[in-house]
Amino acid sequence: MKQIISNCYLTRKMIAEISLWEKKYPRNQKASIVIPGLHIIQQNNNGYLTMELMKSLANYLGLPFTIVYELATFYSMYNLEPVGKNIINICTNISCLLNGADDIVKFVEKKLSTPVGETSKDGKFTIKTVECQGACCGAPMLELNRVFYEKLDFDKVEKILDGIK
Amino acid sequence: MTNKVCLRTLSLSKPRSLDTYLSIGGYSSLINILSNRIPPSEIIQQIKNSGLRGRGGAGFPTGTKWGFISRDFCTQKYVVCNSDEGEPGTCKDREILRNNPHQIIEGMAIAGYVMSATIGYNYVRAEYYEPIDIFEAALLEAQEAGFIGKNIRNSGIDFELYCSIGAGSYVCGEETALLNSLEGKKGFPRLKPPFPATNGLYGCPTNVNNTETYASVPVILQYGSDWFSKLGYDKKSGTKIFCISGHVNKPIIVEVGLGIPFQNLLAMAGGVKEGFNVKAVIPGGSSSKILSSSDLKDLKMNYEDLSLAGSMLGSGGVVVLSERTCMVKILTRIVSFYHEESCGQCTPCREGTGWMLKILNKILENKAKKSDVDNLVRIACNIEGNTICALGEAVAWPVQSYIEKFKNEFYAKIKS
Numbered sequence: 001m002k003q004i005i006s007n008c009y010l011t012r013k014m015i016a017e018i019s020l021w022e023k024k025y026p027r028n029q030k031a032s033i034v035i036p037g038l039h040i041i042q043q044n045n046n047g048y049l050t051m052e053l054m055k056s057l058a059n060y061l062g063l064p065f066t067i068v069y070e071l072a073t074f075y076s077m078y079n080l081e082p083v084g085k086n087i088i089n090i091c092t093n094i095s096c097l098l099n100g101a102d103d104i105v106k107f108v109e110k111k112l113s114t115p116v117g118e119t120s121k122d123g124k125f126t127i128k129t130v131e132c133q134g135a136c137c138g139a140p141m142l143e144l145n146r147v148f149y150e151k152l153d154f155d156k157v158e159k160i161l162d163g164i165k
Numbered sequence: 166m167t168n169k170v171c172l173r174t175l176s177l178s179k180p181r182s183l184d185t186y187l188s189i190g191g192y193s194s195l196i197n198i199l200s201n202r203i204p205p206s207e208i209i210q211q212i213k214n215s216g217l218r219g220r221g222g223a224g225f226p227t228g229t230k231w232g233f234i235s236r237d238f239c240t241q242k243y244v245v246c247n248s249d250e251g252e253p254g255t256c257k258d259r260e261i262l263r264n265n266p267h268q269i270i271e272g273m274a275i276a277g278y279v280m281s282a283t284i285g286y287n288y289v290r291a292e293y294y295e296p297i298d299i300f301e302a303a304l305l306e307a308q309e310a311g312f313i314g315k316n317i318r319n320s321g322i323d324f325e326l327y328c329s330i331g332a333g334s335y336v337c338g339e340e341t342a343l344l345n346s347l348e349g350k351k352g353f354p355r356l357k358p359p360f361p362a363t364n365g366l367y368g369c370p371t372n373v374n375n376t377e378t379y380a381s382v383p384v385i386l387q388y389g390s391d392w393f394s395k396l397g398y399d400k401k402s403g404t405k406i407f408c409i410s411g412h413v414n415k416p417i418i419v420e421v422g423l424g425i426p427f428q429n430l431l432a433m434a435g436g437v438k439e440g441f442n443v444k445a446v447i448p449g450g451s452s453s454k455i456l457s458s459s460d461l462k463d464l465k466m467n468y469e470d471l472s473l474a475g476s477m478l479g480s481g482g483v484v485v486l487s488e489r490t491c492m493v494k495i496l497t498r499i500v501s502f503y504h505e506e507s508c509g510q511c512t513p514c515r516e517g518t519g520w521m522l523k524i525l526n527k528i529l530e531n532k533a534k535k536s537d538v539d540n541l542v543r544i545a546c547n548i549e550g551n552t553i554c555a556l557g558e559a560v561a562w563p564v565q566s567y568i569e570k571f572k573n574e575f576y577a578k579i580k581s
Contacts, residue, residue, distance in 0.1 A: 024286075024327040029367060031349025035332050039291060067349065074351040074508075075332030077291055093253045094451055094484055095410040097498055131335065131502055132253040132451075133292050136482065137408050137416035146294040 009056040014044050018060070030061040034071050037061070038078055047087060048079040076130075084119040084126035086164050089143040092129045095136035104140050105129060107154050111161055124164070169396055170404045171257075171380040172420045174265045181299055183306040186267040192312050194386035195271050198278055199320040205236055205279040212382065215390035216402045221247055221338070221375030222450060222480045223555075224468050227382075233362035234280040234370045242282035243371040244273050245347070245361075246379050248289040248296075249331055249338040252450035253502060254482030257406040258376035260418045262289065262296035265380060266303035270326060272379030274313055275386065277324040280372055285326040287376075288343050291333065301328050335506035339554045340373040342508070353510045354554035377406055398424030402467060405481050409434035412441070412487035423478075424467040430483060441487040445570070449479020451499050452559030454566035475566070492571040493578055496563060497525040503560035511552040517544050518560055528578050538575045542568055 010018075017040045018033065025032040034057065041053050049072055058065040072078045088108060092101045105116060108127055114120040116127050135141045138150025142157070149160055173189065174180035186192070198208065213228030234242060246269060250258040261269060273285045289297050304326060307313045313326045334352040336342045341355035344366050365371020381403070385393045393403045402423040407430055410416045414435030421430070427446070437443055446456045448466070454476040456464070464474060471478045486495065504518035524541050527533040541564055549561035568575055 024329065026367065029348065032329075032347060034349045035346065036330055039330065039332065070351060071332070071349065075334050077333035092498075093502060094447070094495065094498060095254055095416075097495075098411045098484070098486065098490070130292075131505060132251060132255075134250045134256045134259045134290070136254050136256045136410040136484070137418050138256075139410055139416065143292065148295070 007056070008059065009050075009052045010041065010060060011044060014041055015060070017044075018057075030063055031067055033061055034063070034068050035075070038068070038072055038075075042078060046085070047083045048081060082119075085124050086145060087126045087128060088161075089128050089130040089133070090116075091131070091133045091135070091139070091141050091143075093132035095132075095139040096141060099139040101140040104142065104152055104154075104157060107157055108142075108161070111158065125161075166396070166422065168420045170384045170393070170420060171261050171265060171268065171377050171406060172418075173384065174268075175260075180264040181266055181303065183267060183303070183310060186265070190387050191267055191383070192271055192310075194383045195274050195278075195312060196318060198275060198386070199318055199322055202320075205281075208275065208279050208386065211386060211390045213390075215385045215393045216397070217378065217381055217385060217393070218402070218468065219375055220377035220381070220405065220481070222252065222452075222477075224478060227374065227378055230362075230374070231276065231279055231372060233360070234282075234372055236279075236281050238370060241284065241367075241369050242280055243366045243369055244276045244280065244282045244285040245340075245344065245366060245371055245373045246273055246285070246287040246376055247338060247340060247343055247373055248287055248293070248300075248376045249343055250293075250376070250480075251290060251335040251338050252452065252480045252482055253499070254408065254410060254447060254450050254484040255480040256408045256410075257418055257481060259293055259296050260406070261376050261380050262293065262300050266300045267307060268380040268383055269300070269376055270303060270307050270313060272382040273326055274317070274324045275382055276372055276374070276379065277326075278322055280370070282370075282372070283323045283325065285324065286329045286347060286366070287326070288329045288331060288337075288347055290337075291330040297328060297330065304328060334508075335502075336508045336554065336556055339556070342554065343373065344371065351508070353508050354556075356553055396422050397467070398422040398426075398465065399467060405466075405478070407466065407481045407483050409483045409485065411447075411484040412438045412490070413485050414438055424465045424470070427461050427464040427466055430466060431485065434485070437485060437487050439487075441489060443485060444488040444490055445486045445492070447482070447484040447486070448474075449477050450482040451484070451502065452555075452562060453477045453479045454562045455570060457570045492567055492574045493525065493528055496567040497522070497529055499563050500525055500560060503556060507556060507560075511557065513548045513551045514557045514560070517548040517557075520544055521560070521564060528575060531578055531580055533579055535576065535579050538568060538572070538579070 021036045058068045119126040141150045217227040218224040337346045337352040342352040361371040406420045509515045545561040545564035548557045
């Protein structure tokens with residue numbers, strides 16, 4: 001493991017997880033580690049990335065900061081602002097739309113008194129709509145804490161949301 | 166006769182485990198190849214004879230593609246699997262990853278041997294949390310059992326295989342964008358030529374295939390190309406996984422012979438919801454041209470017939486729309502998807518998708534003029550063929566075909 005450089009905001013846990021990815025790519029291709037690295041950092045930092053953490057990753061990998069920032073802004077799964085403790089990703093693409101995704105979105109918005117794209121006042125939930133998640137035969141679907149919930153109806157959604165602490 | 170190839174473990178208990186896979190002859194193709202040093206040209210010939218074509222959407226003959234990489238070329242080569250499944254209506258690769266991961270591994274290891282590539286990556290979209298965990302676990306199993314890694318079964322052949330992830334970008338499903346993403350760059354598709362076979366990952370010769378394509382290979386070699394090709398309804402093109410979703414009673418992911426009549430597929434999915442009639446069908450993912458009910462009567466689901474019908478087989482994502490569907494709303498949703506996912510590299514796609522979305526929203530709000538509908542088609546035609554990757558066509562084709570087939574619905578929303 002590399003020595004932790006000064007001004008490095010990466011935690012030991014982050015570095016340990018990132019170093020597993022370093023083994024997958026050629027030694028001179030550090031940029032390949034940025035995408036998984038950002039996922040790891042985000043997951044260990046309450047679901048979002050900060051400038052300090054992105055700079056730290058660039059330093060750790062010996063890459064210009066622009067490479068890291070470019071990827072963090074290009075790919076849609078990275079959050080550059082604080083998010084709720086739980087992010088609800090509701091698919092609204094075609095198969096889900098045909099099976100009532102719009103109503104599921106409205107139901108979640110009402111239930112949590114929070115509009116899509118925003119975080120509930122208690123900081124517990126952020127509601128997002130997302131593009132096709134590849135669960136078209138289980139439409140409508142949502143993803144919450146890395147789990148796909150499929151063939152949704154209002155009862156199911158209610159139970160899922162009530163089950164979150 | 167369903168689920169005979171990529172989904173053949175589905176009916177077994179513990180479908181994803183190594184033991185189950187071994188019990189049906191899994192890894193026997195790889196071991197046979199390595200222990201008998203079957204010449205790569207022979208394997209390529211078998212793949213060609215099987216009629217296997219790229220299952221990601223483009224349908225390029227797999228055997229021919231494998232032949233593009235020179236085996237003698239003394240440099241690092243790579244095999245890459247495209248599990249960045251994101252075409253709306255498509256959910257088949259997820260099913261293979263979750264239920265038959267070892268067959269993908271075996272297929273990639275065989276490809277590695279054929280092209281003398283010693284490193285492979287399976288690029289899986291990051292939203293596939295469960296499939297990624299399952300694939301990683303299968304990699305460990307395969308490693309421990311000695312089917313991948315250094316000096317596989319004392320053959321002197323090395324093949325290291327890793328799972329890689331994306332971060333939420335549809336365009337990374339395009340093979341050169343995927344390679345850029347693997348290299349740690351934005352998912353910008355590259356100009357071709359040069360093709361990945363000569364300048365792929367890290368500038369090295371690289372073979373990229375879809376998950377379903379790799380997973381078909383071990384079974385073809387196990388039972389023979391003849392057996393595989395005859396699984397097709399036309400007795401020559403093998404099997405394909407279809408995902409039938411939308412307005413159907415029982416959405417289903419099923420692997421059947423290519424050339425299956427559309428009506429059979431629809432019956433497998435339990436028919437149209439609530440007893441309505443079919444209004445239209447998206448036959449191969451949201452980018453394929455739409456078919457109206459009159460196109461469906463004797464339609465056979467294979468590459469040739471769908472092309473004759475004016476659309477394409479694509480990824481096998483079949484979305485059924487009932488007679489109560491508003492086509493303007495559906496097209497607006499599809500264009501909004503491509504607008505969101507356009508990487509922004511080519512002006513016609515970056516700007517065109519936005520213009521079309523604005524116009525479609527205007528039509529939906531009954532604020533558009535008749536000339537706006539004509540403009541939509543004009544913009545679509547100016548995108549088609551003028552972009553680096555096929556995302557341009559992927560948005561142009563729906564716009565052109567929805568308006569061609571359902572013009573009255575668009576005109577009905579014009580303000581008088």
